[in-house]
Amino acid sequence: MIELIKALPKAELHLHIEGSLEPELMLRLAKKNNVDIPYKDIEAIRDAYNFTNLQSFLDIYYAGAKVLVTKEDFYDLTWEYILKCVEDNVVHTEIFFDPQTHTQRGVPFEVVITGITQALSAAKARYGITSAVIVCFLRHLSEQEAFETLEQALKFKQHIIGVGLDSAELGNPPSKFKAVFKKAREEGFKLVAHAGEEADYSYIYEALDLLDIDRIDHGVQSINSDALMQRLKEEQMPLTVCPNSNIELKVFDSYEQHNIKQLLDFGLNVSVNSDDPAYFKGYINQNFINIYEHLTLSEADIVTLIKNSFRSAFIDNDLKQQYLRQVDQVLL
Template sequence: MPRQARAAAAATDPQLARFIAAMPKTEYHVHLEGTLEADMKFVLAHRNGLKLPFADVAAMKASYKFNDLPSFLAIYYDGMKVLLKEQDFYDLACAYLTKAASQNIVYTEMFFDPQEHLKRGVPMAAVIGGITRARHDAQAALGIRSQLILCFVRDLSAESAMAALDAALPFKEHLVGVGLDSDEKGNPPEKFRAHFAKARANGLHVTAHCDVDQVDTLRNIRTALLDLKVDRIDHGGNIVQSPELVAIARERGIYFTVCPTFSGTLRAAMQQPVDVVRAMLDAGLKLTISSDDPAYMGSEYLNDVLIRAADRSQLTRAEITMIARNGFEAAWLPAADKSAMIARLENYVRPAA
């Protein structure tokens, strides 16, 4: 759908849009490198003495054309080459956290892809150091709390992923978990069995992308649930095709981080529009909603994504509140911290006396 049409659709219920925008929220499926806006790429390229093959921001944004996951990933990985120094990662994370705080996200767990940076000779200390400094500064200045999830880039080698994990473990107090992203085709979850076991042994939580409509998707969801023993699944919408897997996920209390903008964009390109959010809610699954890679999705951050999902999936105020509550319940935080955030949400939705 053209962006103008989407914006018009999102404006159909301004009262609901205001309710969503001011609501305290979480976000768990956001790739920091996917928040790298075109204008920041120019700033970082200039600072690092790199020449970009685009005349200006508009020309760069015009190049963001993709019709499947591989064509998206090619643009995404190319774009992050401007990230070289600790300060670059600081600026990137600060920009996202500032945007998130302005949208009333009170807590976020952010993905990053260190293998791509290590490949370019950037030390792990610069990557995690810059992001961690930004997390602390954003919490002090804006009140937004955040944690960090290291993602394995699944289409690189298993050895590369293990090297990244080993390089990150000295900084593990700055990490809350590990995840699995990039191209799932030919890179099933079991490729990372040893990595996930090692991460868990080091006290980290585990999640994994199970992208929509991937080859062997149900098989991979099953492996992620039963073999990798993930705490969460990122995307995972095809699970609704398997009542058995739905039952397993419900019994284990698995939370899904669903990104309707990203899935919708690819599904529209594939001519298979399906309402993933509605299907998962109807199956009784616990889902949260996130923006995924907003810099490449028309700069639609969480509020835009939620407002459009509410419109597209005909979400009621109660369903939106339940999705927000799922977010706080799913937090990889101590129970007391989660309860305090849930109380804040309940205070927000409680009708005025």
């Protein structure tokens, strides 16, 4: 089964590009850009990757992002992730980035988006990997600051397919961003939001009813509401689940306790993604392998999870069908 997991083409819909910053690149860029980070070597960085909750991760995540300064840095960051896509047979990826993490440090929006998109263009040319970019608002900041970020994003609309909502969930409900998501929808962006990761399932309802989102990122707390589970099933609302992340951030104590199999068996549209793979011990294949080894997932379950990712991607139907046929060809 593990060899089949590796062989199957995949789409990744929940990937923070800043979260793919490996320790080696972090140290190299820190030295190049003369940025002081509190780690003397790779082992010190990896030792810091022991999290107690979402906030403990975010503290390190934002500290690491400080090494990203130039267009070339964002290109290199994205390109290293693309090489992981090649290794894991990811043929389509939809990448999140957090512009506010960088603009607050004086790094212009244009620098970030240009570096990322140039690497994605090179990935399409060299490897045939298709991609999209989603701008995420930091939910611990104000809605006004999100509006300012949206205005910046509009200047690069040709490169951006959607907007999202991430960062510290507790105390920052989706309702805080109702107006800016309405504006983003009017501008033609697809809408996604992190909801129901650490916070309770009421955040999922808010994302659905107040933000009118197209996909829920995480959403694992939905299992605590029978009515919500039924609604998600009927609407086939995509949930981009990130198993390694959920374990590392203590949403679940072990893989055996993870509820992705229950969500799948109920008929929800769930997919597997790596979230912040440099920090959470593995890219997409490792996420699949971990849940396969610890849950009673069949070959049919694995295939459904993979096909769900293509069905839920922000691509046209012809391309979806092309990728779904590629999955079926491996199974012959």
